[in-house]
Structure formats: structure tokens, C-alpha cells
Amino acid sequence: MELLDEARKLTIYTAYNTNVDAIVYLNSELIQKLIDEMGAEAVRRRMEEYPRQIEEPLDFVARLVHALKTGKPMAVPLVNEELHSWFDSHFTYDVERMGGQAGIIANLLANLDFRKVLVYTPHLAKKQAQMFVKRPNLFYPVVEDGYLTLKHPHEAYRENDPIKVNRIFEFRAGTKFKLGSESIEVPFSGRFIVSARFESIRIYTKEKLKKFLPVIGETSDGAILSGYQGIKLRYSDGKDANYYLRGAKEDIMLLKRRKNLKVHLEFASIQSRELRKKVIYNLFPLVDSVGMDESEIAHVLNALGYSKLSDRIFTYNRIEDTVLGGKILIDEMNLEVLQIHTIYYIMYITHADNPLSEEELTQSLELATTLAAARASLGEITSPEDVKVGMKVPYNERGEYVKLRFEEAKRKLRTKEYKVVIIPTRLVKNPVSTVGLGDTISAGAFTSYLALLKKKKAL
Numbered sequence: 001m002e003l004l005d006e007a008r009k010l011t012i013y014t015a016y017n018t019n020v021d022a023i024v025y026l027n028s029e030l031i032q033k034l035i036d037e038m039g040a041e042a043v044r045r046r047m048e049e050y051p052r053q054i055e056e057p058l059d060f061v062a063r064l065v066h067a068l069k070t071g072k073p074m075a076v077p078l079v080n081e082e083l084h085s086w087f088d089s090h091f092t093y094d095v096e097r098m099g100g101q102a103g104i105i106a107n108l109l110a111n112l113d114f115r116k117v118l119v120y121t122p123h124l125a126k127k128q129a130q131m132f133v134k135r136p137n138l139f140y141p142v143v144e145d146g147y148l149t150l151k152h153p154h155e156a157y158r159e160n161d162p163i164k165v166n167r168i169f170e171f172r173a174g175t176k177f178k179l180g181s182e183s184i185e186v187p188f189s190g191r192f193i194v195s196a197r198f199e200s201i202r203i204y205t206k207e208k209l210k211k212f213l214p215v216i217g218e219t220s221d222g223a224i225l226s227g228y229q230g231i232k233l234r235y236s237d238g239k240d241a242n243y244y245l246r247g248a249k250e251d252i253m254l255l256k257r258r259k260n261l262k263v264h265l266e267f268a269s270i271q272s273r274e275l276r277k278k279v280i281y282n283l284f285p286l287v288d289s290v291g292m293d294e295s296e297i298a299h300v301l302n303a304l305g306y307s308k309l310s311d312r313i314f315t316y317n318r319i320e321d322t323v324l325g326g327k328i329l330i331d332e333m334n335l336e337v338l339q340i341h342t343i344y345y346i347m348y349i350t351h352a353d354n355p356l357s358e359e360e361l362t363q364s365l366e367l368a369t370t371l372a373a374a375r376a377s378l379g380e381i382t383s384p385e386d387v388k389v390g391m392k393v394p395y396n397e398r399g400e401y402v403k404l405r406f407e408e409a410k411r412k413l414r415t416k417e418y419k420v421v422i423i424p425t426r427l428v429k430n431p432v433s434t435v436g437l438g439d440t441i442s443a444g445a446f447t448s449y450l451a452l453l454k455k456k457k458a459l
């Protein structure tokens with residue numbers, strides 16, 4: 001693919017979040033056992049309460065069953081460290097691998113043979129470092145004797161760093177189980193993430209490295225930043241979300257100090273409305289590009305005060321509402337480009353003066369969905385050749401309907417001041433894994449967007 005070859009010439013910086021994903025493949029028996037252990041009635045009651053975090057096993061089972069019933073991928077924070085032993089006694093982990101957006105994106109771009117991939121994560125324990133692929137184009141910035149040096153993550157780990165393990169429960173469409181007298185069939189394949197939220201894991205750039213961010217920014221073609229969902233509102237040492245968000249703002253400005261480095265923020269679900277709002281208001285105005293999925297745009301709109309529109313997106317998933325929400329977001333935050341991915345389509349919204357044409361924007365999305373389809377088919381992308389697998393995956397059967405509804409939406413809404421493009425996704429029927437597909441879409445979309453800008457001498 002020609003556009004991928006252009007994108008591969010780029011140098012990309014990515015930070016902050018990495019973790020180890022411990023994966024469990026769920027089946028009917030396993031789910032049934034969990035429900036029986038807790039009692040169907042108790043699970044049902046707790047599902048109605050919809051716990052925002054996991055403090056006890058019943059919270060976990062209730063949110064899991066909710067995710068299974070809707071087939072929607074979800075992530076819920078685990079705040080009670082004592083539950084580790086409960087999880088470990090109930091599950092054996094089938095696979096351990098790289099998790100966290102920055103880690104997933106770094107491995108992906110390194111495997112795709114990008115010119116240079118710089119990945120920064122404030123905590124790099126040995127086990128975490130080993131989750132990085134062994135590629136000569138992958139680097140971790142280290143400051144030694146006051147100088148910046150680039151080392152492969154395998155050579156850069158620190159013995160005593162903390163490590164974050166997320167448990168990922170993969171589920172398949174068609175899995176059947178019973179919640180009391182109710183029979184449930186999982187409508188879509190997906191995953192339920194229990195993400196560890198502990199005091200020791202922070203999202204920041206170490207002081208020593210901060211002063212080199214302008215050089216890193218100058219020598220990169222783009223930055224992909226993510227992991228802000230891992231910030232806690234308060235820490236026991238007195239630091240809070242404001243402290244870490246001030247640091248995050250500083251990092252973006254330092255990266256942009258010597259040139260107008262394009263920065264993409266990959267937004268992930270944030271359960272706390274207060275933190276969600278802070279991330280949006282502090283960081284969106286500083287970045288050029290934002291990527292998110294459909295439920296996240298609904299959450300973001302809710303935090304910005306558009307609760308009716310947000311509810312509509314949650315309930316009906318209508319394209320015209322997503323387009324409207326996207327327009328509001330790029331206007332209020334003055335973004336250069338917003339990318340929204342959903343199960344059936346991916347969308348870009350920009351202002352009308354964006355240097356890329358709608359055709360070019362479409363090409364960028366095509367690459368994004370092709371990469372995701374390749375990853376869904378193979379489990380991981382290990383070389384640029386793998387993208388061919390994605391090209392063989394057909395567009396989903398709702399594709400034509402999606403296009404039709406989009407044309408309708410375009411006629412209804414005033415879209416003259418914007419460029420809005422949409423493509424149906426290439427959807428793999430039985431994905432090997434669904435972890436990291438959204439990150440793959442966003443990394444593919446943003447890097448190819450940069451490559452197209454560069455071709456136009458607009459970068």
C-alpha cells in the first residue's frame with residue numbers, strides 16, 4: 001500500500017501508558033460459574049446500580065455481564081488491590097502481552113518499519129520492557145550524565161519500577177449463558193478490561209527528560225499521546241489531577257516549542273465525569289488531532305453539557321448525531337481533525353480549510369481500517385506485509401446502509417464549513433483478538449494523515 005509506505009518514512013514519538021495485559025478467553029461455563037457463585041439476583045441488582053469501579057467481586061461480575069449483554073467493549077478500574085488474589089484464584093491467564101495505548105502503538109509502528117519510533121513511559125520495569133518488540137527502529141529516551149541517549153526499551157528498564165497489570169476478558173459473539181431465568185447471547189465479540197488503578201502508577205514525564213522534549217519534538221514528525229484516563233483525582237501524597245494535567249500541558253507545549261509538531265491525543269473512556277471534563281478542557285485545546293470511539297464521543301458531549309445529544313448517541317447510535325457531536329467538538333476545542341471510530345464506520349471531521357481533500361482524508365481512513373482488520377485477523381501485525389491480510393477483509397455488510405445514512409445526514413446538517421468523511425469498516429467475523437484495534441485505527445489514521453500533509457508540503 002502506497003500510503004503506508006509514505007507513512008513509514010515518519011518518526012513518531014508516543015507516550016505515556018504501557019502495562020501488561022493478562023488475557024482470559026471467556027466461555028459459557030466460566031461466565032455461568034461466576035454468576036452462580038454470586039447469585040443471579042445479586043448480579044442483576046448490582047447491574048442496575050452500575051458500579052463505576054470495582055471494589056468487590058460482585059461489582060466485577062455485574063459490569064462484566066452488562067458488557068456481555070450489550071456486546072460493547074468496556075473498561076472499569078479496579079481500585080481495591082486486595083482483589084488481586086480473588087482474580088488470580090478464579091482465572092488462569094491464557095496470554096500476557098503489551099497493553100496500554102502508547103505500548104501498543106509503539107510496537108505496531110515499529111513492526112510496520114517506521115523510520116523511528118520513540119516511546120516514553122514513566123515506569124519501565126523489566127517485565128514491562130520485555131513486552132516491547134525487538135526492533136532496531138524502536139527507542140526509549142534515557143538521560144545519562146545530562147545527555148539524551150536513545151536505547152531500545154530492552155536495555156533501558158529499571159529494576160525497581162512499579163508494574164501495572166490489566167486483566168482482559170475477551171468474549172465472543174454467540175456465547176450463551178443464563179442470568180437466572182433470562183437467557184443471554186453475546187451480540188458482538190469484544191473485551192472487558194479490568195484496569196489496575198494504583199497509587200504508584202502515574203502519568204508524567206520525569207523532570208530530567210522534560211528539558212529534552214523540545215529536541216524530541218523538533219526531530220519527530222508527530223506525537224501520539226494517551227493514558228490520561230490513568231490519572232486519579234487525588235493521591236495520598238497530596239498530588240492531584242490538576243498537578244498531573246499541568247505537567248501534561250507543559251509536555252505538549254515543550255514538544256511544540258521548536259516547531260509546530262502535530263500532536264494526536266487518543267482519548268479513552270474516563271469513568272469520572274470530573275476528570276473527563278478536566279482532560280477535555282485542559283488538553284484538547286492544545287492538540288491538533290483527537291481520536292475516540294463512539295461511546296467516548298457521547299461521554300465527552302455529556303461532559304461539555306450536551307446531555308440530550310449525548311443520550312441520543314448512546315441510545316440510537318445515529319450517524320447524524322455523531323456528525324453533529326463531532327462538529328461541536330472541533331468547533332469548541334478548535335481541533336484540526338477529529339477521528340471517531342465505531343464498529344461499523346470510521347469518520348473524520350475537520351474544518352473546511354483543512355489542507356487535505358475529502359478524497360485524501362478517505363484514503364487515510366481506508367488505511368486505518370485495513371490495519372485494524374489485519375490485526376483482528378492475525379492478532380498482531382508483525383511486518384508491513386501483513387497489511388495485505390487486511391485488504392482481503394470485506395467491508396461490513398452494513399457498509400452501504402452506512403453510506404446512505406451518511407449522505408442523508410449530510411443533506412440535513414449544514415456541513416459547508418466542514419469536511420466530513422466516513423468509510424465503512426472492514427470487519428473480521430471471528431477476530432483473534434479485539435484488544436488494541438481502536439489504537440491501531442488511530443495510529444494508522446494519524447500517521448497517514450501526517451504523510452499526506454507532508455506530501456502536500458503542509459507539514
Ligand code: AMP
Nearest residue numbers: 293341342343373376427428431437438
Ligand atoms: P476501541 O473501542 O477504541 O477499542 O475501538 C475498536 C474499533 O476496532 C471499532 O470501533 C472497530 O472500528 C474496530 N473493530 C472492532 N472489532 C473489529 C473486528 N472484528 N474487525 C475489524 N475491526 C474491528
